[in-house]
Structures are given as structure tokens and as C-alpha cells.
Amino acid sequence: AQKVTQAQTEISVVEKEDVTLDCVYETRDTTYYLFWYKQPPSGELVFLIRRNSFDEQNEISGRYSWNFQKSTSSFNFTITASQVVDSAVYFCALSEGYGGATNKLIFGTGTLLAVQP
Amino acid sequence: DGGITQSPKYLFRKEGQNVTLSCEQNLNHDAMYWYRQDPGQGLRLIYYSQIVNDFQKGDIAEGYSVSREKKESFPLTVTSAQKNPTAFYLCASTRSGRGIQYFGAGTRLSVL
Numbered sequence: 109a110q111k112v113t114q115a116q117t118e119i120s121v122v123e124k125e126d127v128t129l130d131c132v133y134e135t136r137d138t139t140y141y142l143f144w145y146k147q148p149p150s151g152e153l154v155f156l157i158r159r160n161s162f163d164e165q166n167e168i169s170g171r172y173s174w175n176f177q178k179s180t181s182s183f184n185f186t187i188t189a190s191q192v193v194d195s196a197v198y199f200c201a202l203s204e205g206y207g208g209a210t211n212k213l214i215f216g217t218g219t220l221l222a223v224q225p
Numbered sequence: 226d227g228g229i230t231q232s233p234k235y236l237f238r239k240e241g242q243n244v245t246l247s248c249e250q251n252l253n254h255d256a257m258y259w260y261r262q263d264p265g266q267g268l269r270l271i272y273y274s275q276i277v278n279d280f281q282k283g284d285i286a287e288g289y290s291v292s293r294e295k296k297e298s299f300p301l302t303v304t305s306a307q308k309n310p311t312a313f314y315l316c317a318s319t320r321s322g323r324g325i326q327y328f329g330a331g332t333r334l335s336v337l
Contacts, residue, residue, distance in 0.1 A: 117265075143325075153268075153315060153328035199267065211256060211319060212283070213326060215267035 110135050112202050114216035121190050122224050129185040129219045131200030137161075142176065142183045143201040143213065153199070159183065190223045197221070227252045229329035231316050236334045238303065238310055246301045246332045248316035255321055257299035261285060262313040262331075271314075274299055303334065311335050 111134040121127045133142065144156040157167065159176050167174045171188045187194055197220050201213045229250045238244045248257065256275045260268040270283030274293040288307025293299055299318075303310045313333050317326040 112267075145328075151313060151315075151331040151333075153317075155325055155327060158325055211321075211324070211326070212270055212273070213268070215269075217265055217267040 110202055110204060110214045112200050112214050112216035114198075114200055114219050116219045117217070118220045118222070120222045120224065123192060124189050125223075126186060126188050127190050127221065127223075129187075129198050129200075129221065131183045131185065131216060133181050133183065133200070133202045135181075135202060135204055137204040139204075141203040143199075143203070144174065144183075144185050145199045145201065147197040147199065147218070149196070156185075187221075190221075192223050192225050195221060195223045229316060229318055229327060231314075231329035231332050233332060234330070236332055237337050238334060239337050241305045243302055243304050244310075244334070246303070246314055246316075246334070248299045248301065248329060249297055250299075250316075250318045250329075251297060252318060252320070252327070253296070254318035254324070254327075255296070256319045256324070257293070258317040258319075258326060259283075259289075259291065259299070259301045260315045260317065262315060268315065271301065 113132045140161045142159045145153045147153050164176050173186045175184045197218045199218045200216045203213050232247045258273040259271040262268050269285050271289050272291045274280035277296050280291050280293050290302045313331050315331045316329045319326045
């Protein structure tokens with residue numbers, strides 16, 4: 109069965125701290141996509157990154173970095189030098205078969221990140 | 226500006242009433258999706274449509290209905306059969322079955 113687990117329900121940090129959001133997934137497929145989305149208080153989900161199952165290279169984009177490890181079925185997200193504007197709910201999601209017929213996304217329950225000034 | 230527009234932002238439903246949530250996109254995307262978000266439960270797929278005049282049930286379709294008469298529009302009706310409609314509803318679209326899903330700003334539905 110497909111499943112995405114975000115064990116951290118809420119994280120609170122002080123500005124400029126680094127923070128890592130954990131994501132563990134389960135799938136029987138050998139080809140799949142993993143995603144991270146950000147949901148600020150306004151409610152809209154903002155796409156951050158998509159990674160396919162054959163690409164285990166870590167990725168860095170500004171203060172954001174992602175660590176994909178197939179051996180542990182994890183796709184963790186690190187924010188370096190956090191800022192108040194990073195406060196949001198972050199969702200990890202899985203799409204099997206490179207999208208396949210449905211491109212259905214399986215979401216984790218999200219992690220609420222609060223960055224205090 | 227290209228994007229996905231959901232309306233209204235807030236909606237209230239009376240007992241026994243059907244209500245319709247609007248989702249319009251001008252991104253020329255083929256596929257569109259409706260998700261429901263409840264606190265602490267992430268997003269769950271209600272319905273999706275990959276082409277005009279065709280749609281499929283997602284994981285929690287009971288009590289909901291959709292139509293896809295135009296490529297740009299995918300309205301969701303919450304029927305009186307949906308006994309617990311209070312939630313945040315998000316619409317998404319993607320260019321193809323392998324595309325990234327982009328989301329609208331959502332509609333928050335409450336029961337009076």
C-alpha cells in the first residue's frame with residue numbers, strides 16, 4: 109500500500125535556526141515521484157520540489173535542501189537559517205508510476221513549522 | 226496571469242442543501258483534481274478528470290458530484306448526502322498525467 113508518514117506534527121524554532129522536516133514513504137512501485145508542498149496561512153498549496161525515484165542526488169535551492177534516500181525510503185527537507193516567512197504547513201506527497209494514469213498524489217498529514225522571531 | 230481560481234473563498238451550507246464550488250484554470254491543463262483537507266489528515270482525493278466529459282472517483286467520492294463540460298472548468302457539488310461537509314476544499318490541475326499538480330487557493334465550507 110502507498111503511504112506517506114510525516115511523524116512531526118509541529119515544530120517550533122527560533123529564526124536563523126536550521127530545521128529538518130522528515131518524510132518516510134511506502135510504495136511497491138519501482139518508479140515514482142516524491143514532492144514537497146508548502147501551505148502558508150492563506151491556504152494555497154505551493155509546489156516546492158519534485159524528485160523521481162531514480163534520482164537520489166541531493167538538491168539545494170537557496171536555503172532549502174532535500175535529502176532523498178531510497179535505502180531508508182525517506183525524503184527529508186531542510187531549511188537553513190529559517191525565517192519567519194517559512195512558517196507554514198509542509199506536506200510531503202507520493203505519486204506512483206511516474207504519474208501513471210491518474211497522477212494521484214498521496215499526501216502525508218503535514219508538519220506545521222512555526223518560526224519565532 | 227495564468228492560474229487556478231477557486232470561488233467562493235468561504236461557503237456556508239444549510240442542512241439538506243446542495244452547494245457548488247467553482248474551479249477555473251487558464252493554464253490549458255488537461256487534468257483537474259478535487260481534494261478535501263481536514264485538520265490533521267492531510268489531503269484526500271475526491272474526484273479527478275483527465276479530459277473533458279470524463280471523470281473518475283477518488284478515495285472519498287461519496288456525497289460529491291462533478292462535471293467537466295469545458296477544459297477550463299471542474300465544479301464540485303457537495304450534496305446533501307455528504308453528512309460531514311465541513312472542510313477545506315482544494316482544486317488542482319496539471320498539464321498531463323506526469324505533470325506537477327498546481328493548486329488553487331481553496332474554498333472553506335462550513336455547515337450552518
